[in-house]
Amino acid sequence: MTAILGISAFYHDSSAALLVDGQIVAAVQEERFSRLKNDAGYPVQSINYCLSAAGLKLSEIDHIVFYEKPFLKFERLLDTYLAFAPSGVRSFGRAIPVWIKEKLFQKSVLLKQFVQHDPDWQDKGQLKFSEHHMSHCASAFFPSPYEEAIVLSIDGVGERTTTSVAIGRGNSLEIKKEIQFPHSLGLLYSAFTEYIGFRVNYDEYKVMGLAPYGSPIFRDTILDYLIDVKDDGSFWMDQSYFNYATGFTSINGKFGDLFGEPRRAAHEPITQFHMDIARSVQAVTEDIVLRMAASLSKEFGRRNLCLAGGVAQNSVINGMLARSGNFDHVWIQPAAGDSGGSLGAALAYWHLALGQPRTQPDKSDDMQGACLGPAYTQSEIEAALSVLGADFEALPDEDLFQTVAKDISTGKVAGWFDGRMEFGARALGSRSILGDPRSETMQSKINLQVKGRESFRPFAPAVLAEHSGDWFALGQDSPYMAMVAPVAQSKLEPVAAEAQPVTGFDKLKLRRSVIPAVTHVDCSARIQTVTANMHPRFHALISAFFDETGCPMLLNTSFNGRDEPIVCTPEDAYRCFSQSGLDLLVCGNCIVRKDT
Template identity: 60%
Template sequence: MSAILGISAFYHDSAAALIVDGQVIAAAQEERFTRKKHDASFPRHAIEYVLSEAGLKLDDVEAVAFYDKPFLKFERLLETYVANAPRGFRSFKIAIPVWIKEKLFQKSMLLKELKQISETADLRDKLMFAEHHMSHAASAYYPSPFEEAVVLTLDGVGEWATTTVAIGRGKKLEMVKEIHFPHSLGLLYSAVTYYTGFKVNSGEYKVMGLAPYGEPRFKDLMLDKLVDLKPDGSFRLNQEYFNYATGLTMTNQKFADLFGRPVRAPESEQLDQFHMDMAASVQAVTEEIILTMVRALAQEFKIPNLCMAGGVALNCVANGKLLKDGAFKDIWVQPAAGDAGGALGAAQAAWHQELGHPRHLPAGKRDGMKGAYLGPVYKQSDIEHRLSAAGAVFESLSEEDMIEATATALADEQAVGWFNGRMEFGPRALGGRSILGDPRSESMQKTLNLKVKFRESFRPFAPSVLREDMAEWFDLDYDSPYMLLVDRVQDAKQRKMTAEEENLFGIEKLNVARSEIPAITHVDYSARIQTVHEDTNPLYHKVISAFKAKTGCPVVVNTSFNVRGEPIVCTPEDAFRCFMGTDMDMLVVGRAVLRKDNQDPSLKEDYKNKYELD
């Protein structure tokens, strides 16, 4: 037996992953254990978890693979500051001491941290470093169901690369094209995220969710002034408008002058049509760049399969349009496409590239990610012990009765916390750590946003749909187990708007029911779809099937089990605290069923202000 430990750390979304004999065994983000969103610290808890899942000690691993090369990153910082001097001195003064003190000596820092996990492990000759984008590419290709694929990675920046193209064949993965910093699609999107008043590295989802409320009226201006896009999809960003290379902000005054507004202060003024139009415009530009690039790659390499990773690959609206476009017959996106997934990719690159082991495709059409259910799971006895210790009042039912109780609560329009099976790896809750609701309810979106999630009212919710019923409800008949494809609700299920409703602007559109399942139908009739498969999550499949038997609807609302600013819950205690701090009506943990009315009111927490807003 041969085990490889993969680690990503020190930037954002630190994580650990373990593969044994080439198979993905476990993976988790550090934030889930520390309860600090996007935790960048050394992932000690995640490492201890993935090793315990395999019954291994640190001494047992054949190699430890880190997800990027710190020296190359340092070289890029220095070269960027020198090229732009004297601009950027304030940023230089802040960044360089941190690098000299800590990041430059990452190898010794990693060994020191690992020593705290195991005194006896000698890892000096076992430590390997993969390039950042090779880690992304490996995470996209090796678990995919394809024997051969074009692999596209897009993010903010790794060491130098911001966009790469690789070709995967068998166990080989070869980089063939790169775009380098400061030209970055991820940083363009983050610049507009910053400009519209959201937090970089977490607010990009909000910009994507806001886009359908606006019109892309700045698209041509962006493509004229900000981006030089070539016919092959390669691009350059005009640095006159940006400040991220050497400054402490993403955009500069020239950017604000171009669009005629100052940067929106976070959480301040109301979002208005301008901000929605900016969101729509950067989304449209992003889609055009990706489509141009992907069409050119399909033409050049004549391979029918595309794999994707990197933060930009989480743009599920663009992914849906890529699939519809048909340049590639099949698309597979790594569910942990951001930096957390780099831990998994680094381990797989070490296994196949450095150690030369063959690649074995998963059986059937499935990928090698096990539905992304790669985190901790709890036995029923442990759940009951933990809930009792937390002061929870619950009843433990048979599996059949628990499913019936859950489906009944959903049909009664209750918000249900659902904690079952292994925790998901990546940013999406996929029916392991989810809050569920009735998609037929016209008030469910608003209720969940304002009373449960404590987040902006405009943010859409995703549907989980039984795979076998998908085509009847959505304009898509393709596996989407990781909620990474957006498509429209079927015409037959849509409700056409009245002339009066058509004239509404922006957020006013929010409360107009657009379909038979209004809670998951966005203002443009789209939805971010998760298909639920009996073989990867049988229990979740049973709950939705029971809901369908009661209502005729094979769809439930699925949002992550957390409040705004909080990482997704990891333990039964996390779930109980979140349940008591919100207006959720019912909580299901394993076979334990908790109803809000039965709980001790003194255990209620102020969850609305507990976490720093994201």
């Protein structure tokens, strides 16, 4: 037996993953245990969980692989400050002591942490280091169902690299092309995230959600001044508009002057200008990735594409890639951001360093539906709810599915806690909030009363895979809610004519389809296709809703409150239920209802 532990930590989205003889046993983010959103600390609880899932002690782990190489990142930091000197002196002065004290000697920091997991653990050279983008590429290719594929990793920056292109074949993975810092598509998107008044490395998905409310009127300005894009999708960025290389912010005053308005403060209203800015940077990002993918398809002649890295979380672009015709299949790692680096580091070591073969699955992929976190037995759930003083009813499966489906069909919102917790940013039917997609009021109800977030944020349909083609124009499965596609024409409804064109958030008031709660203002949806093989109980619930209503889908969003991670334990679920506008909580086979 060979056990490999992967670790991602110390930047954002810390995580751990464990392989035993090449099979994924467990993978989880630290935030789910610590309850700190995007927790960047050492993933002590994640490692403990992975070890317990395998029944192993740390001293029984053969290899421990960190997801990037700190020395290479430190070299890039020094090179950058030298290249931009004397700019960034203050930033340099703050960064270097931290690097010298902690990050430059990350190996010794990690080795000291390992003892807390197992007093018998001894350093015998188990600790290894992968490269950041190799970890991303490995996480994208090796769990995929493809024997060969083009692998594309795009994010902010790893050690030096911001974009990597690799070719995966069998158990080999070879980097073919790279774009280096400071030219970064991820950092371009983050710069606009900051400019619109959102948080960098936190709220980029809000820019994507805001974009359909605007027009791309600043697209040419971005292309003329900020980024020079070649026919093959490669690019160069004018650093005089940015501050991320040596400063404490992503942008400088020249950036705001270019667009005619200063950066929006978080408390200030979002205007049509900000919507147009969001649409413009989204359009530019779409154009670059689509150009890049088309060029790579032509150059390397592979018909499968695998994606990872932060930009691979842009589900609008993913859907465009799937519909582009350049590839037969597109597969996105469900933990595409840095959390997936722990899994990629472990997989890279197993296949590339140890030369172990891949075993092609007889299923869609090797990710097990991304259900790689903790699960709780029915008796454990009942015990936890009893301690919390919850009044619950336990039902057998068939009664449970029919009861919950009927409740949702009458407008109730359910917290759904079932099976192993998902790995990655999306709730896929294990830690989900569920509603009726046919309801005209459901989107605003969940946004405002349940999740306490911005009204413009869209929700996803979790649709029975066997019916997805009747409802959405995607053309392939999307099991990880990672692709946006148009709602089928047959399901759209004519929008009532208005005396004045509807702009901004007023677009939310218009009914566009027979499933308005999951139809975005551009008549698209971020789709999760659900199969009985991958998610049997969730599939059974949606099937019960289909039998009840004739609609083969549910609104699905992550089970969490505002600015908190997805729930992990029954206690987390009950607390979120109690403090939010949820109408019922379904934990395993238990139903808890609010007092009426």
